[in-house]
Amino acid sequence: MERTNTLSIQQSRDxxxxxxxxxxxxxxxxKCYQCGNCMASCVYTFAYDYPVTQIMRxxxxxxxxxVLGSSxxxxxxxxxxxxxxxxxxxxxxxxxxxxxxxxxxxxTVSQRDIRVFYDExxxxxxxxxxxxxxxxxxxxNLRTKRPFTDFDLAPRLMWKGKLxxxxxxxxxxxxIAQIFEVIKRDRFSKDGKxxxxxxSSQTDI
Amino acid sequence: xRIGVFVCNCGTNxxxxxxxxxxxxxxxxxxxxxxxxxxxxxxxxxxxxxxxxAIGEHGLQGVVVAACSPRMHEPTFRRAVEKAxxxxxxxxxxxxREHVSWIGNDREANTQKAIDLVRMAVAKLRFNxxxxxxxxxxxxxxxxxxxxxxGIQAALDCADGGMDVVMVERKQYIGGKMAKxxxxxxxxxxxxxxxxxxxxxxxxxxxxxxxxxSEIESISGYIGNFTVQIRKKATYVNWEACTGCGLCTExxxxxxxxxxxxxxxxxARAINIPFPQAIPKKAAIDAQFCRQLxxxxxxxxxxxxPVQAVDFEMKDSxxxxxxxxxxxxxxxxxxxxxxxxxxxxxxxxxxxxxIQYERILSASGPYGGHIRRPSDGKEPKDxxxxxxxxxxxxxxxxPYCSGICCMYIAKQAILTRDHLPExxxxxxxxxxxxxxxxxxxxxxxxxxxxxxxxxxxxxGKIYPRGDRMVVQGADxxxxxxxxxxxxxxxxxxxxxxxxxxxxxxxxxxxxxDQYGFYMESHPKxxxxxxxxxxxxxxxxxxxxxDIPSSVAQGSAAxxxxxxxFAHDTIETNPQVALVNERTCISCxxxxxxxxxxxxxxxxxxxxxxxxxVLPTVCQGCGVCNATCPPKAIQLQHATxxxxxxxVNELCx
Ligand SMILES: Cc1cc2nc3c(=O)[nH]c(=O)nc-3n(C[C@H](O)[C@H](O)[C@H](O)COP(=O)(O)OP(=O)(O)OC[C@H]3O[C@@H](n4cnc5c(N)ncnc54)[C@H](O)[C@@H]3O)c2cc1C
Ligand code: SF4
Ligand code: SF4
Ligand code: SF4
Ligand code: SF4
Numbered sequence: 001m002e003r004t005n006t007l008s009i010q011q012s013r014d015x016x017x018x019x020x021x022x023x024x025x026x027x028x029x030x031k032c033y034q035c036g037n038c039m040a041s042c043v044y045t046f047a048y049d050y051p052v053t054q055i056m057r058x059x060x061x062x063x064x065x066x067v068l069g070s071s072x073x074x075x076x077x078x079x080x081x082x083x084x085x086x087x088x089x090x091x092x093x094x095x096x097x098x099x100x101x102x103x104x105x106x107x108t109v110s111q112r113d114i115r116v117f118y119d120e121x122x123x124x125x126x127x128x129x130x131x132x133x134x135x136x137x138x139x140x141n142l143r144t145k146r147p148f149t150d151f152d153l154a155p156r157l158m159w160k161g162k163l164x165x166x167x168x169x170x171x172x173x174x175x176i177a178q179i180f181e182v183i184k185r186d187r188f189s190k191d192g193k194x195x196x197x198x199x200s201s202q203t204d205i
Numbered sequence: 206x207r208i209g210v211f212v213c214n215c216g217t218n219x220x221x222x223x224x225x226x227x228x229x230x231x232x233x234x235x236x237x238x239x240x241x242x243x244x245x246x247x248x249x250x251x252x253x254x255x256x257x258x259a260i261g262e263h264g265l266q267g268v269v270v271a272a273c274s275p276r277m278h279e280p281t282f283r284r285a286v287e288k289a290x291x292x293x294x295x296x297x298x299x300x301x302r303e304h305v306s307w308i309g310n311d312r313e314a315n316t317q318k319a320i321d322l323v324r325m326a327v328a329k330l331r332f333n334x335x336x337x338x339x340x341x342x343x344x345x346x347x348x349x350x351x352x353x354x355x356g357i358q359a360a361l362d363c364a365d366g367g368m369d370v371v372m373v374e375r376k377q378y379i380g381g382k383m384a385k386x387x388x389x390x391x392x393x394x395x396x397x398x399x400x401x402x403x404x405x406x407x408x409x410x411x412x413x414x415x416x417x418x419s420e421i422e423s424i425s426g427y428i429g430n431f432t433v434q435i436r437k438k439a440t441y442v443n444w445e446a447c448t449g450c451g452l453c454t455e456x457x458x459x460x461x462x463x464x465x466x467x468x469x470x471x472x473a474r475a476i477n478i479p480f481p482q483a484i485p486k487k488a489a490i491d492a493q494f495c496r497q498l499x500x501x502x503x504x505x506x507x508x509x510x511p512v513q514a515v516d517f518e519m520k521d522s523x524x525x526x527x528x529x530x531x532x533x534x535x536x537x538x539x540x541x542x543x544x545x546x547x548x549x550x551x552x553x554x555x556x557x558x559x560i561q562y563e564r565i566l567s568a569s570g571p572y573g574g575h576i577r578r579p580s581d582g583k584e585p586k587d588x589x590x591x592x593x594x595x596x597x598x599x600x601x602x603x604p605y606c607s608g609i610c611c612m613y614i615a616k617q618a619i620l621t622r623d624h625l626p627e628x629x630x631x632x633x634x635x636x637x638x639x640x641x642x643x644x645x646x647x648x649x650x651x652x653x654x655x656x657x658x659x660x661x662x663x664x665g666k667i668y669p670r671g672d673r674m675v676v677q678g679a680d681x682x683x684x685x686x687x688x689x690x691x692x693x694x695x696x697x698x699x700x701x702x703x704x705x706x707x708x709x710x711x712x713x714x715x716x717x718d719q720y721g722f723y724m725e726s727h728p729k730x731x732x733x734x735x736x737x738x739x740x741x742x743x744x745x746x747x748x749x750x751d752i753p754s755s756v757a758q759g760s761a762a763x764x765x766x767x768x769x770f771a772h773d774t775i776e777t778n779p780q781v782a783l784v785n786e787r788t789c790i791s792c793x794x795x796x797x798x799x800x801x802x803x804x805x806x807x808x809x810x811x812x813x814x815x816x817x818v819l820p821t822v823c824q825g826c827g828v829c830n831a832t833c834p835p836k837a838i839q840l841q842h843a844t845x846x847x848x849x850x851x852v853n854e855l856c857x
Contacts, residue, residue, distance in 0.1 A: 035635045035681075039662075040679035041547075045679075
């Protein structure tokens with residue numbers, strides 16, 4: 001949504017959106033009385049397109065597209081300063097996390113780079129059982145078209161043993177990959193197909 | 206018995222989900238019911254007349270009204286049947302509103318439940334007997350607990366009306382919080398100039414007995430006849446002798462005693478008179494800081510006192526007073542901001558509370574009325590006020606609005622500008638609550654004429670930078686984070702119930718809410734009454750309140766007392782326990798269980814002892830009734846037969 005001077009409340013208010021956020025986050029967004037403490041406490045307010053207080057307000061008003069398309073939800077560091085300070089006991093960081101999941105599902109992630117990072121991170125976990133930084137970072141850099149960013153840091157990190165040439169060998173790497181499969185199937189099951197067995201009975205992780 | 210049943214529609218309140226017509230027609234089939242009808246508003250004038258007409262026309266001997274809660278209208282209907290010649294206890298009420306229509310939507314189930322409740326009421330009524338009250342004299346003396354502005358107003362109003370008043374104040378002085386204030390909104394008149402004369406009146410009126418430094422030990426009795434025990438705390442100074450000259454304070458070598466009156470900003474002596482205009486103007490020793498009382502050698506005050514008033518051997522003493530009514534005016538306390546870690550948890554000396562700032566502003570305060578900051582005594586240039594600290598904050602368990610702080614912040618910001626024209630004041634607020642007469646204009650003036658910068662948003666944290674502090678907050682109107690560098694930060698700490706409010710309530714047998722504020726009898730129509738007859742409320746003990754409202758309540762409570770005292774006698778409640786001497790086996794169990802000490806032995810001729818109830822002391826709790834093995838003691842209007850008749854109908 002463009003920032004406009006007139007917002008037609010009836011036409012733009014998406015009640016399902018409010019309900020979905022509340023159900024998924026377990027928080028009651030109408031409790032927010034717009035005191036501003038979260039945005040006063042958030043270290044990233046300077047970078048957000050909508051400060052977190054306004055994310056809460058936009059959610060109260062059911063502005064699905066604006067919220068899910070905002071950069072704020074992706075810049076959030078999940079540091080929980082907002083949650084700690086909220087006088088209304090709202091877990092604001094949980095709301096932000098919920099919005100990220102909804103945004104990814106709706107494919108409305110505004111920050112392409114951040115989406116790429118999340119995707120590559122998970123791909124790395126799926127392949128190696130845990131993150132392989134030395135592989136992840138160049139791929140991320142390539143996909144975000146800035147191949148040499150932070151390249152100069154690599155030798156120092158290797159020297160300190162923070163990066164290695166080979167992925168760590170973990171036990172039962174396949175089982176981790178299986179988790180991804182199960183989750184994928186789980187998602188399909190919502191489309192009418194049979195639910196898979198619970199994870200615990202299938203694997204012994 | 207010929208019984209009439211009246212089922213109220215209560216507009217749609219009841220008829221909306223209960224078939225009142227059917228309830229009435231079903232009632233006609235119950236034993237002894239000779240007349241039944243439903244009516245739009247039974248409590249209305251024509252509704253009552255309808256009952257009275259039916260009593261005459263159908264020769265009714267008992268009446269059942271199925272309507273709202275008896276707490277609401279039982280007295281109304283009792284009066285109505287009495288006017289038509291019935292005894293007021295030949296009446297029963299079935300609550301089909303709060304207990305039926307308001308709590309369920311299923312019309313069929315509701316109607317069935319209403320029919321059951323009416324059947325129970327009819328069954329009970331068949332066992333009712335006429336009861337008669339007796340008259341008791343009213344002791345026309347008033348007890349006022351708490352000597353803040355609300356209590357003072359109530360005491361003076363009643364004393365002016367010629368009544369004897371006993372005032373009990375737990376501090377050494379009266380005046381409450383108002384005595385600590387500098388000037389007052391919305392007129393900026395000096396607090397001690399308007400309160401001082403009233404305090405002096407209290408001390409000079411012949412018919413007011415003041416017990417300062419005293420607390421309520423116990424209360425017994427009932428409306429018109431309370432007995433109160435008052436604990437006079439040891440002040441170690443004989444107040445009969447003390448002239449308030451202050452020589453002792455001057456010479457006391459213990460110079461670092463806690464300065465409660467100045468909210469910890471100054472230092473007091475162990476023996477002191479809290480402020481020059483204190484009433485009573487008497488010295489008292491703070492035992493915690495006195496050298497002599499802590500086993501060291503001193504006794505200087507005793508030596509210098511020209512009238513030998515100091516008495517290190519003094520102990521608490523108990524006095525007993527008899528009164529007919531009680532006004533509770535115990536006021537409030539303030540939220541302790543050390544709960545806010547992000548505001549320094551009370552560790553930053555220049556982050557202070559609003560009441561501390563009042564003392565700083567006050568000419569009789571610790572800095573002589575010059576605004577300085579506590580840490581280094583420097584004049585502040587930038588002063589930040591933060592509203593709603595310990596109010597409207599569910600995370601610290603205080604979700605309610607304190608009602609006064611928006612206004613006193615505006616006042617303090619205006620006064621700051623008057624004291625220091627070069628200074629800048631900033632107010633962080635969430636909403637501005639200023640609904641009183643001339644209140645919003647006052648807040649506007651702070652902004653328009655005094656240049657106070659209001660910022661709409663909460664403060665996230667305060668942290669030191671050099672010898673100043675950074676206040677980091679939000680301006681939600683702009684959607685930006687803001688910071689202000691401040692020399693002094695004033696927190697509008699919220700109102701909470703007065704310490705010990707719960708224990709006092711238990712002594713008075715009145716109720717209080719989850720935050721410790723006393724409950725009025727009805728939030729709209731009985732704002733100064735409690736549910737204990739003869740006990741009234743005034744001021745901030747009932748909920749946060751400013752001075753005008755506290756004073757108004759003080760006067761309102763006084764007028765309630767005056768209308769009570771306009772009668773020489775009051776009627777006793779005949780719904781008390783009664784012993785059947787022929788079946789009493791003299792086991793004494795009832796005497797043991799009665800929580801009010803209302804039962805005693807009575808000696809019959811031949812030395813036989815039987816239990817006897819003092820009807821004025823009995824509170825009608827029924828414990829004795831449940832305990833008595835041969836069921837000789839019966840609570841009138843709730844006898845075993847009456848209760849069992851109801852239960853039988855319910856189980857039928
Ligand atoms: C910083 C600040 C500034 C304010 N400025 C203003 C203003 O400018 N204008 C305005 O209208 N209002 C102002 N107020 C509000 C004002 O203080 C209150 O409205 C007023 O004091 C309420 O009077 P009260 O008599 O009900 O209670 P209190 O003043 O609290 O008096 C209660 C008294 O009862 C005594 N007491 C308590 N418990 C017992 C007990 N168990 N036994 C015996 N005695 C007991 C207490 O010691 C006290 O003396 C301000 C408040 C604050 C905090
Ligand atoms: S959790 Fe996110 S929104 Fe909340 S304060 Fe931290 S960065 Fe800001
Ligand atoms: S801190 Fe809580 S109440 Fe305040 S604006 Fe943020 S979410 Fe709303
Ligand atoms: S009166 Fe104003 S400052 Fe005080 S709690 Fe209410 S809104 Fe907050
Ligand atoms: S009803 Fe209660 S108060 Fe009355 S005499 Fe019996 S036990 Fe005592």
